[in-house]
Amino acid sequence: MAIDTETINAVEKATKDYKYGFVTDIETEFAPKGLSEDIVRYISSKNDEPEWLLEWRLQAYSKWLKMTKEDPKWANIHFPEIDFQDAYYYAAPKTDAEKPKSLDEIDPEILSTYNKLGIPIREQEMLAGIVGSGNVAVDAVFDSVSVATTFKSKLSELGIIFCPISEAVKKHPDLVKKYLGSVVPQTDNFYAALNSAVYSDGSFVYIPKGVRCPMDLSTYFRINAAETGQFERTLIIADKGSFVSYLEGCTAPMRDENQLHGAVVELIALDDAEIKYATVQNWYPGDENGKGGIYNFVTKRGACRGKNSRISWTQVETGSAITWKYPSVLLQGDNSVGEFYSVAISNNKQQADTGTKMIHIGRNTKSTIISKGISAGYGQQTYRGLVRMQAGAENATNFSQCDSLLIGNNCGGHTVPYIDSKNFSAEVAHEATTSKISDEQLFYCQQRGLNPEEAVALIVNGFCKEVLKKLPMEFAVEAQKLLEVSLEGSVG
Amino acid sequence: MTIALEIKDLHVEISDKEILKGVSLNIEHGEMAAIMGPNGAGKSTLASVLAGKEGYTITSGSIKYLGKNLLDMPIDERAAAGVFLAFQYPVEIPGVATSAFVRTALNAQRRHRGESELDGIEFLKLAREKAKELEMSEDFFQREVNVGFSGGEKKRAEIFQMSMLSPTLAILDETDSGLDIDTLKIVAAGINNLRSDKLCGIVITHYQRLLEHLKPDTIHILADGKIVKTGDKSLAILLEEKGYQGIIEAA
Ligand SMILES: Nc1ncnc2c1ncn2[C@@H]1O[C@H](COP(=O)(O)OP(=O)(O)OP(=O)(O)O)[C@@H](O)[C@H]1O
Ligand SMILES: [Mg+2]
Numbered sequence: 001m002a003i004d005t006e007t008i009n010a011v012e013k014a015t016k017d018y019k020y021g022f023v024t025d026i027e028t029e030f031a032p033k034g035l036s037e038d039i040v041r042y043i044s045s046k047n048d049e050p051e052w053l054l055e056w057r058l059q060a061y062s063k064w065l066k067m068t069k070e071d072p073k074w075a076n077i078h079f080p081e082i083d084f085q086d087a088y089y090y091a092a093p094k095t096d097a098e099k100p101k102s103l104d105e106i107d108p109e110i111l112s113t114y115n116k117l118g119i120p121i122r123e124q125e126m127l128a129g130i131v132g133s134g135n136v137a138v139d140a141v142f143d144s145v146s147v148a149t150t151f152k153s154k155l156s157e158l159g160i161i162f163c164p165i166s167e168a169v170k171k172h173p174d175l176v177k178k179y180l181g182s183v184v185p186q187t188d189n190f191y192a193a194l195n196s197a198v199y200s201d202g203s204f205v206y207i208p209k210g211v212r213c214p215m216d217l218s219t220y221f222r223i224n225a226a227e228t229g230q231f232e233r234t235l236i237i238a239d240k241g242s243f244v245s246y247l248e249g250c251t252a253p254m255r256d257e258n259q260l261h262g263a264v265v266e267l268i269a270l271d272d273a274e275i276k277y278a279t280v281q282n283w284y285p286g287d288e289n290g291k292g293g294i295y296n297f298v299t300k301r302g303a304c305r306g307k308n309s310r311i312s313w314t315q316v317e318t319g320s321a322i323t324w325k326y327p328s329v330l331l332q333g334d335n336s337v338g339e340f341y342s343v344a345i346s347n348n349k350q351q352a353d354t355g356t357k358m359i360h361i362g363r364n365t366k367s368t369i370i371s372k373g374i375s376a377g378y379g380q381q382t383y384r385g386l387v388r389m390q391a392g393a394e395n396a397t398n399f400s401q402c403d404s405l406l407i408g409n410n411c412g413g414h415t416v417p418y419i420d421s422k423n424f425s426a427e428v429a430h431e432a433t434t435s436k437i438s439d440e441q442l443f444y445c446q447q448r449g450l451n452p453e454e455a456v457a458l459i460v461n462g463f464c465k466e467v468l469k470k471l472p473m474e475f476a477v478e479a480q481k482l483l484e485v486s487l488e489g490s491v492g
Numbered sequence: 493m494t495i496a497l498e499i500k501d502l503h504v505e506i507s508d509k510e511i512l513k514g515v516s517l518n519i520e521h522g523e524m525a526a527i528m529g530p531n532g533a534g535k536s537t538l539a540s541v542l543a544g545k546e547g548y549t550i551t552s553g554s555i556k557y558l559g560k561n562l563l564d565m566p567i568d569e570r571a572a573a574g575v576f577l578a579f580q581y582p583v584e585i586p587g588v589a590t591s592a593f594v595r596t597a598l599n600a601q602r603r604h605r606g607e608s609e610l611d612g613i614e615f616l617k618l619a620r621e622k623a624k625e626l627e628m629s630e631d632f633f634q635r636e637v638n639v640g641f642s643g644g645e646k647k648r649a650e651i652f653q654m655s656m657l658s659p660t661l662a663i664l665d666e667t668d669s670g671l672d673i674d675t676l677k678i679v680a681a682g683i684n685n686l687r688s689d690k691l692c693g694i695v696i697t698h699y700q701r702l703l704e705h706l707k708p709d710t711i712h713i714l715a716d717g718k719i720v721k722t723g724d725k726s727l728a729i730l731l732e733e734k735g736y737q738g739i740i741e742a743a
Contacts, residue, residue: 443545444583446567447576448597448653449604458596462587462636 034085037061040197043089047166047201050173060186060196067190078351082260082295089198089231155213161206162217165233168204175206179237183266183303183330191262191297195231199264202233207242207273216472218247232263238273240306245276247475261320263298271306271333276314278471280479282486283319285350293321293350300327304336304365312339313356314470316479318486321350326384328357331365331396338367341467343479345486346379346411355385355416360393360426369400372464375411376487382414389426396426404434405463407456407487435463457484496521496692497661502553504534504541511537513717514553522689526703527696528728529714530736535696536580538714539663542694543577544570557661571597572604574660578650578667580696584638590649591619591633594656601657622655626682643670651682658686663694668702680705700728715740 040061044054155162161172169176186196207213238244261283267275277300286293296319302311313327329338340356358367373381387398404413415432437459445455460483461468468476497519504512511534519525529535541548542555544567555562562570585593599609610618623630626648638646647667654662664683668676680702687693695708703711703725711728713721713736720740721727731739 438583439546440583441585443543443567444579445585445597447543447545447571447579448593448657449568449571449601450597451566451568451600454596454600458588458593459585462585465587 033088035061035087035089035198039089043198043200047169049166049169052173052177053169056181056186057197060193061198063187064190064193064197067187067193084194087260089200158211158214159208160211160213161204163204165202165204165235168206168235172204172206175237176204176235179235179266179268180233181266183268183301184264184299188299188301192264192299195233195262195264195299199231199233202235202263204234205236205244205246207238207244209239210241211239212242213244216245216247218249230259230261230263232265234263234265235268236266236275236277237268238270238275238309240270241272242270243274245278245472247278247280247472249280249282249475249478259293260295261297263300265298265300265327267300267302267311269302269304269306269309269311269333269336272308273306274310275302276312277302277327278314278475280316280471280475280482281319281323282482284321285319285348285486286321287348289349294319296320296323296325298323298325300325301330302328302338303330303332304338304362305330305332306336307333307362308335309333310337310339312341312470314339314341314467315343315354316467316471316475316482317342317344317352317354318482320352323350323352323354325354326356328359329367330359330361331367331393332361333365334362335364335366336362337365340367340369340371341470342371343374343464343467343483344372344381345374345483346376346381347486348377348379350377350379352380353382353384355383357386358388358398360387360389360396360398360423363392363394363396365393365396367396367398369398369402370466371400371402372467373402373404373413373415374407374460374463374483374487375404375413376407377411379411380414381412382416384416384418386418386420387428387430388419389421389423389428391422393423393426396423398426398428400428400430402430402432403463404432405460406434406436453484453488456487460487494521495519496523496558498554498556500554500556502538502541502555503551504537505549505551506537506547510551511548511717512541515714515717515719517712517719519692519694521692522687523710524687524693524695524706524708526706526708526711526728527694527714528698528711528731533714534717535714536665539577539580539665539694539696542661542663543567543575568600569604571657572601576654576657576659576662578647578654578662578664580665580669582638582641582646582650584636586636586639588637589634590637591615593637594619594653597653598656619656622652625655625685626652627678628652644672644675647671648675648679651679655682655686660690661692661694662686663696665696666698667695668697668699673701676701677705700732703728713739 037058040057041054044057161168181196184192186193205217236244236246267277269275283294283296284292300313304311311329315327317323323344327340331338338358342354344352344354346352355371356369358369360367367387369385371383373383375381383402385400387400389396400417402415402417404415406413413434417430419428419430421428437456441459442452442455445458446452450458461480468479471479495518499515499517502512502515503510515538527535537548541550542562544565550563557573560573565573595615602609619633620630628648632649638649641649647670650667667679671679683706695702695706697703708725711723711725712719715736
């Protein structure tokens with residue numbers, strides 16, 4: 001759909017300096033295939049980690065071994081058994097010699113996707129890993145190794161720490177030790193255990209007491225080396241009375257082998273602090289027959305640990321062959337607020353099982369869930385949400401709205417809300433709708449001059465508006481384009 | 493005057509039932525034609541087929557507009573070529589602001605014609621001008637397309653869209669139904685504002701009142717899938733007196 005030109009201009013202006021800022025040389029180096037205690041030690045030594053962290057990883061690894069049979073089977077997704085011994089768990093960036101020399105060497109299909117998304121040439125080169133192109137002013141995770149960050153000095157004046165978690169381990173070990181695994185325990189689930197054992201790197205953020213982070217912090221994830229599992233680890237701590245908005249965005253090039261992605265994100269908000277976490281996820285979903293594509297098994301959880309704290313998750317999920325993801329909030333502090341705003345698209349053979357958990361523990365805690373699921377082609381999508389009111393959650397309230405939009409007759413949208421209330425004063429309200437894009441709507445839009453794809457994109461954008469408006473502007477623009485590209489071929 | 497729209501012996505079926513049974517109609521540049529006829533005669537069907545809606549089988553006949561074979565063109569291409577249909581039942585698009593909708597449409601058409609797109613400021617200027625002509629409050633720019641609009645508001649919004657898109661073939665399907673007397677006047681004035689030697693209009697209506705304002709050049713009576721009578725505005729007056737039955741029997 002058409003996006004306001006002034007919006008784009010404003011975004012370009014706002015992000016120009018932000019997106020390009022440092023140069024990095026990338027080389028690739030693989031650990032041998034498969035998973036063993038040696039691989040865990042290898043990753044740990046590559047990152048030059050202290051003993052306590054190695055111990056922590058090994059502990060997770062031994063727990064994971066015992067969990068192997070507990071692979072989540074309840075989700076409404078179907079995929080062949082993953083052979084965990086047939087993947088690489090560590091890949092450092094490629095050498096110049098291995099990298100493509102120009103965009104001419106890149107798969108035209110990938111380039112056409114970049115163009116449709118309106119990604120500038122410079123950034124396309126960077127995404128495609130062209131020699132000497134790596135310029136991005138965010139904490140970029142190139143495969144597994146985090147590369148430098150630019151705004152560090154500006155942020156450090158305010159006492160804000162924003163760096164690769166591998167660096168935080170060395171420079172701020174007390175913070176990492178105190179909070180790592182404190183929201184998502186090692187044994188939380190199969191993939192969280194795996195991540196704890198083999199995570200390669202990720203981002204670390206600490207906002208000191210009373211500080212409002214003056215800019216959106218972003219991480220640009222991508223998956224680059226073939227057959228490399230990605231295990232990012234993100235840890236964000238907002239100290240008392242602080243505020244931070246964090247953006248995570250992904251694009252991935254085309255590939256044939258299914259790739260496993262098992263990130264863990266932990267957020268901690270102390271008294272009166274607020275964390276906003278937004279994701280635009282656009283990993284390769286596989287071709288129209290479902291071949292290839294990313295398996296995205298992610299554990300994201302925030303803890304509103306302090307009173308009056310707030311955590312919001314906003315996500316736009318258009319990519320991946322399989323998505324299994326439930327960003328959740330533990331509402332521990334009295335009067336704390338948890339929010340979940342989600343748009344998820346399943347087109348072609350994509351499968352998504354996503355939702356949230358709001359666990360109300362403190363008094364007067366409040367949560368809002370707005371989920372917009374869009375299914376097209378043969379896509380299957382399930383919203384799975386849990387709202388739990390613990391015995392101590394006096395006067396807690398939840399409002400959930402789950403809407404499904406179906407495009408065509410071969411897709412499916414499913415809503416599975418679990419409600420578990422142990423407190424009589426708590427209120428839980430759940431609304432759900434399922435609708436289809438009608439032929440009348442498509443005709444009306446086309447009669448006004450939109451082509452069928454623009455018509456679908458416009459209607460879908462309208463359907464998702466409540467969520468899209470929660471995104472920071474630069475992300476909202478990107479998300480709108482993504483919706484259009486993701487739904488290509490869904491009509492006509 | 494030369495012929496802009498030429499409909500020749502058009503036969504149309506919906507699920508194996510013949511609805512239009514040989515409609516022939518010529519409209520000249522600058523001509524405003526009215527089509528009247530009993531409920532279920534096929535008026536909206538004709539309008540939909542002109543705009544390109546799917547689900548109809550054209551069993552024979554042709555439609556030529558400005559020398560082009562309209563039946564070969566996709567819906568959006570017809571729109572870009574100047575075809576506009578004001579819907580009898582305008583459709584709701586939840587979550588999409590009216591101004592964003594019209595701007596997306598206008599720019600899509602302009603792109604299609606190889607013209608430059610309007611930026612936000614140019615668009616807003618034009619939209620304000622048109623809203624003022626139709627005595628509409630600008631509040632409605634931000635309202636979701638047709639959602640929660642009253643019947644009259646929907647019809648007025650259709651004419652707003654039409655004046656923004658400045659078509660050359662405007663088909664108005666019962667735009668007057670549901671309008672109060674004052675709104676009818678405003679809407680009619682809006683339509684008259686668009687009249688030029690470039691515009692051909694097809695006005696579908698059941699009532700003479702709109703025609704008093706629009707003063708159509710020709711009036712056609714469509715009954716049971718065929719044009720049974722063609723005349724000037726006196727036909728509408730005759731119709732008010734005798735009803736369709738009287739006229740069809742006389743024909
Ligand atoms: N989708 C459809 N399926 C089956 N029959 C249809 C369909 N659409 C229209 N018809 C039938 O075609 C005939 C003509 O309908 P149409 O809407 O064109 O009439 P009209 O002249 O516009 O009537 P009105 O004055 O009531 O608006 C009617 O008998 C109607 O029931
Ligand atoms: Mg009708």
